[in-house]
Amino acid sequence: MSETTPFNAADLQKMFDASPFISALGLEVLSVKADTLEVEVRMPMRPNLERLPDSNQFHGGPIASLIDTTGDFAVGLAVGGGVPTIDLRIDYLRPGFGPYLTARATARRVGKTIGIADVDVFGADGKLVAIGRGCYSAKRG
C-alpha cells in the first residue's frame, strides 16, 4: 500500500488481523472515513481481556490498546497505513463492561511530521468509558 493510497474498512481489518496482539484483542473495524480521518472500532469482551475472572469488566490495558490502535489509523488515513505512536494519554471515566466497547477516533490535525487523534470509548449503553489522545508520527513506521 503506497503512502498516498487510503485504506478502507476491509483493508484495515486485514491489517488488524495480521498483528498478533491486535488479533488477541479481537478488534473489529466498524467504519473508516478517509475524508474526515475517522475510524470506528469495536472490542467485544473476551475472557483474556477481563480485569478479574467472570467480572465482565475490561482491564484498563485493552482499553488503552484500543485507543492507541484506533487513533493510530485515524492519523494513518492521511498517510496510507499505520504510524509510530509518539505518546498517548488515556483518561478512564467509568469502568468498562461487556458485551463490547466501541472506540471512535478522529484526527484533529496531521502536519508534515506529527499527527494528533482524539478517541472516545463508549460502552454498549452509550456511556463514555474512557477518552484518549495520541500523538503519532505522520510518517509511515
Add this chain to the structure above:
Amino acid sequence: MSETTPFNAADLQKMFDASPFISALGLEVLSVKADTLEVEVRMPMRPNLERLPDSNQFHGGPIASLIDTTGDFAVGLAVGGGVPTIDLRIDYLRPGFGPYLTARATARRVGKTIGIADVDVFGADGKLVAIGRGCYSAKRG
C-alpha cells in the same frame, strides 16, 4: 488484605495471576519495596504480544499495560492493594524487542485522594524503551 497491610513480591504475583488480562501478558514480579514505594516487573516476549508476526517487537499496547499495572501497584503499596487508574501517559522512546522488557515504577507522591507514579521501561540491553506516568486514586478500587 487490609488497607493497611503492605504486600510483598509473592503477594503481588498472586494478584497478577488472578487477573485474566495480566496473566495473558505474563507479567513477572521482580521486586517490591514497600518503604520507597517501588515495584519492578518483567514482561517476557510471547507470540500474542507481538506487533507483527515473528517480529520479536512488542506492540505498544502491552507496553502501556505494563506501565499502567506497575505504576498502579507502586501507588498501591501505600494503600495495601490495587487502585483505580484515573489517567495514564505513555511516551514511546524506542521500539521494544524481546526477550523481555523490565518496568521500574516509583510513586512520586501519594496524597489522601490521588497518587502519582513514574514508570521507566527498559529493554534487555538496558536502553530506555518507554516512560510512563500514571495518576491513580489513592483509595482502594
Add this chain to the structure above:
Amino acid sequence: MSETTPFNAADLQKMFDASPFISALGLEVLSVKADTLEVEVRMPMRPNLERLPDSNQFHGGPIASLIDTTGDFAVGLAVGGGVPTIDLRIDYLRPGFGPYLTARATARRVGKTIGIADVDVFGADGKLVAIGRGCYSAKRG
C-alpha cells in the same frame, strides 16, 4: 458563592479579575453555559504575552494557562466555583498569533471526586492552535 450556586459570565469575569495572574493574562469571559458545562474565554494579545518582541506570537505559557483556566471553570460549573487542577495536557498544533485566541472548554465528565474537561483553542482565523485536556478535583479548592 455556595457550592450549589452556578455562576454566570459576569461572576466568572469577577473571579478572573480577582486573580493577579489571570489579570496579567487579560482573560475575557465570552460565555458560560451552566447546563452543558461549557465556558468560552478570549485572550487578546498583549506585549507581555509574546514569545519574542514584536512577533505577535503568543508564548506557549499563556496558551497553557488559558487552557488550564478555561477547563477549570467548565468543571467548576458543576460545583459552583474554581477547582484545583490535578493534571493538565497541552498539544500545540500551530503557532498562535494575535489579535486574540479563543478557548472553548467542555466538561466531559464530572464525578464525585474528579472532573475532566476538553479545551480547544482557536486563532482569530478560526484555525485550531492548541488542544488541552485537564483533570481537576471535583471539590472546591
Add this chain to the structure above:
Amino acid sequence: MSETTPFNAADLQKMFDASPFISALGLEVLSVKADTLEVEVRMPMRPNLERLPDSNQFHGGPIASLIDTTGDFAVGLAVGGGVPTIDLRIDYLRPGFGPYLTARATARRVGKTIGIADVDVFGADGKLVAIGRGCYSAKRG
C-alpha cells in the same frame, strides 16, 4: 548561535531576557549542563504570578510555563537553542508558594525528530510541587 554550538547559563539567561513572556515570569537560570542535558531555573514570586492577591501562592499557569521553558532548553542543549513544544503534561502535587520555585529539567532522550524532557519543580523547602514531561521537536523552531 549555530545548531551545533551548545549554550551556557549566561547565553540562556540572555535568551530568556529576550522573550517578553519569560521576562514577565522573571525566570533566572541557575545552571546548564550540556553533557547531561540538564537545566535548572528559578522563578521568584512576583505579584503578577499570584493565584490570589497577597496569597504568596503561584498560579498554576506560571508553573506550567516554568516547566515548559526549562524542559525546552534541556532538549535544546542537544540542538543549540530553543525548540518548538509539541506537547506538555503537568501534574500538580502540592500548592506552590514563594519566595521561589526551582525547576530541574533533564532530557530523557533526544532523537532525530523528537526530544523528551522530565521536569521536577521544588518549593524553597525542597518539597516537590509539580512534575512535568514535555515532548519537543528536536529541530530548531
